[in-house]
Amino acid sequence: xxxxxxxxxxxxxxxxxxxxxxxxxxxxxxxxxxxxxxxxxxxxxxxxxxxxxxxxxxxxxxxxxxxxxxxxxxxxxxxxxxxxxxxxxxxxxxxxxxxxxxxxxxxxxxxxxxxxxxxxxxxxxxxxxxxxxxxxxxxxxxxxxxxxxxxxxxxxxxxxxxxxxxxxxxxxxxxxxxxxxxxxxxxxxxxxxxxxxxxxxxxxxxxxxxxxxxxxxxxxxxxxxxxxxxxxxxxxxxxxxxxxxxxxxxxxxxxxxxxxxxxxxxxxxxxxxxxxxxxxxxxxxxxxxxxxxxxxxxxxxxxxxxxxxxxxxxxxxxxxxxxxxxxxxxxxxxxxxxxxxxxxxxxxxxxxxxxxxxxxxxx
Ligand code: AMO
Numbered sequence: 001x002x003x004x005x006x007x008x009x010x011x012x013x014x015x016x017x018x019x020x021x022x023x024x025x026x027x028x029x030x031x032x033x034x035x036x037x038x039x040x041x042x043x044x045x046x047x048x049x050x051x052x053x054x055x056x057x058x059x060x061x062x063x064x065x066x067x068x069x070x071x072x073x074x075x076x077x078x079x080x081x082x083x084x085x086x087x088x089x090x091x092x093x094x095x096x097x098x099x100x101x102x103x104x105x106x107x108x109x110x111x112x113x114x115x116x117x118x119x120x121x122x123x124x125x126x127x128x129x130x131x132x133x134x135x136x137x138x139x140x141x142x143x144x145x146x147x148x149x150x151x152x153x154x155x156x157x158x159x160x161x162x163x164x165x166x167x168x169x170x171x172x173x174x175x176x177x178x179x180x181x182x183x184x185x186x187x188x189x190x191x192x193x194x195x196x197x198x199x200x201x202x203x204x205x206x207x208x209x210x211x212x213x214x215x216x217x218x219x220x221x222x223x224x225x226x227x228x229x230x231x232x233x234x235x236x237x238x239x240x241x242x243x244x245x246x247x248x249x250x251x252x253x254x255x256x257x258x259x260x261x262x263x264x265x266x267x268x269x270x271x272x273x274x275x276x277x278x279x280x281x282x283x284x285x286x287x288x289x290x291x292x293x294x295x296x297x298x299x300x301x302x303x304x305x306x307x308x309x310x311x312x313x314x315x316x317x318x319x320x321x322x323x324x325x326x327x328x329x330x331x332x333x334x335x336x337x338x339x340x341x342x343x344x345x346x347x348x349x350x351x352x353x354x355x356x357x358x359x360x361x362x363x
Contacts, residue, residue: 044347051354051363063350066189066196067339073184074136074157077177083132083159088121090114090138094313097261101141103152114140117332120317122160123264123293126328127320131162136335146358148347149230149285151336153356159290160330167266167276167291170329171250174280174288175205178248182342200342201247207280208244211253225255237284252278263303266292266329280333282341290331297321 003019010016034042034050036057041047047054054060078085095102097116105112118135125133139156159177164170182203189197216224218239219232228236240249254277259265265275277291294300300321304311311318339351349355354363 044349048349048355048360049363055353060350062194062196063339063343063345064353065192065194066185066343067335067351069185069188069192069194070181070335070339070342071136072188073181074134074177076184077180078134078159080180081132081173081177083134084130086118086122086125086130086133086135087137088115088118088135090140094120097141101143103140103142116141117156118158119264119332120314122158122330123328124317124320126160126162126295127323127325131326132160134159139332144358147230148349149337149340151348151352151355151357154337154348154352155335157288157333157335157338158330159333160328162326162328164292164327164329167252167278167329170290170292170331171209171252171278171280172206174290174331174333175203175207175248175250178280179203179205185342196343199344203248204246207248207250208240208246209250209252209278210240212251212255212258213253215251225257227258233281233286234284237281240281241283247283248280250278250280254278261307263307263309264293264300265303266294267299276329280331282338285337285341286334287337287341288331288333290329292327292329295321295325295327297325 001017001019001023002021003017005015006018007014008016032053034046034053036053042054055064075085091105091107092113092115095113095116097119101116103114105114117139118137122133122135135158136155137158138153140153141150143150143152159170159174161170161173182200186197186200189200213222215228215236216222219228219236241247253268253274254265256265256267256273256275259275259277262275262277265277268274268276275291278289279286280288280290294303297318301311301318304314336348336351339345340348343351345351349357349360
C-alpha cells in the first residue's frame with residue numbers, strides 16, 4: 001500500500017495513512033466464519049473449528065508468545081544446568097504408563113503404539129552415561145475423559161538425572177528449572193510488550209513438600225490410599241496455597257497402591273509400602289510427576305510382573321539394567337498445563353495451536 005501519513009487525533013498512535021494505491025495480494029472469502037476483531041468471544045468449539053482466524057486475534061497470539069518464551073526459558077535453564085537435549089522414538093512396540101491410554105497404530109504387518117511418555121528411553125540413556133537429559137516432545141494418551149485438563153496429544157517436558165540419592169535431588173532441580181523458566185519468560189515477554197509479562201507468578205523455591213498421607217488427612221479420608229480425583233486436587237490446592245502462601249507445592253512419598261502401575265518407581269528401603277515419588281502441583285492442578293527409579297534389575301523385574309506386564313516385552317529396556325545402571329530419577333512435566341495456568345486459561349485446549357482431544361482431530 002502507498003499513501004501519505006497524516007496527523008490524526010482519533011488514531012491510536014496519533015497518525016494515519018491515507019492510501020493512494022492498494023494492491024490485493026489475496027482475497028478473503030465472505031462472510032468470515034469467525035469475527036477476527038470481535039470483542040465478544042465466540043464459543044471455544046467455534047474458535048477451534050476456525051483456528052487460523054482465531055489465532056489472528058492479538059489476545060490469542062499473546063498466548064503463543066508466552067509459550068515460546070516458556071520454551072526459551074526451559075531450554076536455557078536445562079542447558080545451563082548441564083543437560084543434553086534428546087529426542088526419543090514416538091513409535092513404540094510397548095508403552096510405559098499402562099495399557100488403557102495407549103493408541104495402537106498399524107505398523108506394516110504388526111501393531112505399534114504412540115509413546116505416552118519417553119519414560120523407558122530417558123532411563124536407558126542413564127545407562128548410556130548421558131547422566132542429565134531433557135526432552136520436550138509430544139506424548140499421546142487415549143484419554144477417554146473430556147475435561148479441561150486433558151488432551152490426547154500434549155507436550156511433555158521430561159528430565160532424567162543420574163547419581164541421585166533420592167527423589168529430593170530431583171525435586172531440587174525441577175523447582176529451579178520452573179523458577180528459571182518463569183524468570184526468562186518474563187524478560188522475553190517484557191521485551192515483546194506482551195501483557196503476560198506482568199501477570200506471571202514468581203516461583204520461590206524451595207516449594208513446600210507435603211507427604212501424600214497428610215494430604216489424605218487434610219481431605220478427611222485418612223488411609224484411603226487411592227489417587228486424587230480432580231475435585232480432591234482442587235480442594236487440596238485451596239487448603240495448601242492458603243497454608244503455605246506458595247501456589248507451587250510438591251506432594252511426596254506416595255503409597256505403593258497409588259502408583260501401582262508405575263513399575264519403574266523405587267520403593268523406600270525402610271518403608272516398602274511407599275514409593276519415593278512426587279507430584280508437583282500448582283493451585284490444585286498437577287503439573288508434573290516423577291521420582292526415584294528402581295535401578296536394580298531384580299526388584300524392577302518383580303515390579304513389572306506385579307503390574308501385569310510380561311518382562312519379555314520390555315527386553316530392550318531391561319538390557320540397559322544388565323550392564324551397569326546408575327541410581328537415577330526424573331520427572332514428566334506437562335507444558336500445556338503450565339501454559340494454561342500461567343495464562344490463567346479456562347481450558348487446556350487454548351494452550352495449543354491445534355489441540356487434539358477425544359472428539360477433535362481437525363483442523
Ligand atoms: P504422568 O503420566 O503423570 O507421568 O504425566 C506427566 C505430566 O504430563 C501431563 N499430562 C497431561 N497433560 C495433558 N493431557 C494429558 N492427557 C496428560 N497426561 C499427562 C501432566 C502430568 O503431570 N513417565 C511419567 C513421568 C516421570 O515419572 O518421569 C509420566 O508420564 O502435567
